[in-house]
Amino acid sequence: MSDAHEHIDKLMQELRRGTITIGALSQLYEPQYGYSLVTTLKEKGVQVEPGTLYPLLRRLEKQGVLESKWDTNETRPRKYYVLSQTGKEVFDLLRKEWQSIVESMNNLMRERGE
Amino acid sequence: MEMIGRYVYAVTKRLPEAQRKDVADELSGLIEDMLEERVQGREITEEDVEGVLLELGHPRTLARKYRGSKKYVIGPELYDLYMLVLKIGLISAVSVFTIIFMIQVILNPMNILDYFVNFIVSFVTIIPTVIGWTTLGFALVEYFGAGKLEHIHLDKGWKPSSLAAVPDPKRQIKRSEPIAGIMFYVLIMVILAFSNDYFGIWIFQDGEFSGIVPFLNEESYGLFLLLILIVFGFGIVKECLKFMYEKWTFSLVGFTAIVNLISIALILFMITSVQFWNPYFMNELVQHGFVNGGSDDFETVRIIWEQSTFWILIFLMFGLVWDIVAGFMKVRKAK
Structure with missing residues (x-):
């Protein structure tokens, strides 16, 4: 049994790694700072470590998918991220790809379930 | 609270200079946010800080995530060539001092013990030298050619028709x-020199x-x-x-x-x-x-x-x- 758990852990890690980016992008039509994004995602059932998300946000910013701005008006300064123009285009395409993956995967899963 | 500063420093010191300030500010903000959520309005204790930092994980791991790309002394593009050059170098070096040892023994068989000691000593001195210089050379190529090497091996534009016969x-x-x-030439060169x-x-x-x-x-x-x-x-x-x-x-x-x-x-x-x-x-x-x-x-x-x-x-x-x-x-x- 513990063997199965080990496999599951590894596979889930890979699966999450692939979905975190798309999950984060989906919530960034409106500017959010890192920790608020962690909370939003958690509320919607997507667990993500801040230690994974923060570096990811920086990387996406560097790639030009996200833009960022420091907001210094609040109690403590926070860096807000939002989809850039390119980012919006990317995400629209990504959403379609995701839908088709979900459909295909659902089909595959159904076959086994019978 | 001083522990937060230490943690942030431990992460950022492993990052490129240009990113340090920004990451430090963002990371401090994150830690404070996490603390706030953890205590829900009561006084923050040392244990809370520790808990949050443990949740973030070892500074080295976090820094690695920030850096993204893996770092190599000698990357996969160069590794095969490096091993090859190293092998040639080592085999040449060993053959050279074996031959020198044999010549010395033929010339002066009485001193065989001395020569043998020198022979063994040269294993200890010359082999690390060969390994060291080869590695240093390749490490320099890796360091200065870092970005360019990846481009050489990008599989872009690959066509089945471009496969070698x-x-x-x-x-x-x-x-x-x-x-x-090559070994023969190196050998002769060393002997002549x-x-x-x-x-x-x-x-x-x-x-x-x-x-x-x-x-x-x-x-x-x-x-x-x-x-x-x-x-x-x-x-x-x-x-x-x-x-x-x-x-x-x-x-x-x-x-x-x-x-x-x-x-x-x-x-x-x-x-x-x-x-x-x-x-x-x-x-x-x-x-x-x-x-x-x-x-x-x-x-x-x-x-x-x-x-x-x-x-x-x-x-x-x-x-x-x-x-x-x-x-x-x-x-x-x-x-």
Whole structure:
């Protein structure tokens, strides 16, 4: 049994790694700072470590998918991220790809379930 | 609270200078947010801080995530070549000092213990040296060529039609061939550089070694050594080309021809120069009692000595020209 758990852990890690980016992008039509994004995602059932998300946000910013701005008006300064123009285009395409993956995967899963 | 500063510092010190300030600010903000959520309005304790930092994980791991790309001393693009060069270097080095050890023992069997100790010591000193320099060289290439190397190996623009042909066995150059060639050149170079004195006729009297009559002129040897090393250097270049091409092609034959012609020119210049050979060769032979002055033997040896330049030249040139012709024929045959 513990063997199965080990496999599951590894596979889930890979699966999450692939979905975190798309999950984060989906919530960034409106500017959010890192920790608020962690909370939003958690509320919607997507667990993500801040230690994974923060570096990811920086990387996406560097790639030009996200833009960022420091907001210094609040109690403590926070860096807000939002989809850039390119980012919006990317995400629209990504959403379609995701839908088709979900459909295909659902089909595959159904076959086994019978 | 001071612990937060220490944590942030531990992460950012592992990041590039330009990112440090920004990451530090963002990370401090994150930690405060996490603390706030954890305590829900009550006083923040040391345990809370520790809990949050434990949740974020080891600073090294976090820094690695921020850096993204993996760091290599010698990356996967260079690794194969690095191992190859290292192997050639090590095998050459070991053969060189084994041969030196054997020569020393032949010359002076009484001191075998000393020589053996030196031999063992050279394992300890020379092998790390070879490994060290090879690694340093490759590490420098990796460091300065970091971005560019990836582009070389990008699989973009790859077409099945660009696959190299399966080598025709007649044209193929076995990998071991150039490697053996390079080792041979290195060996000869080292021997010539460090033990020119042994390059001559060894005189044994009553079964005991009594001296060497060198072939080469010891006074002008330094200058010629440079030229010799250049010639052998060209030889190594030639072997490297063979290694890269992996099969005989017209361009490879062209390159070998150029390298060989330069070598022939340099050898011609050296060998025909009066200062190249030991001018006292005959006299020294007589002194060592190898031949008696004026005897028939003396005449024979003198003629061989004087004619040898000519014949060595013929043989060398024949060899180098043959090298070109053989390569050319291998290309033709396979067509």
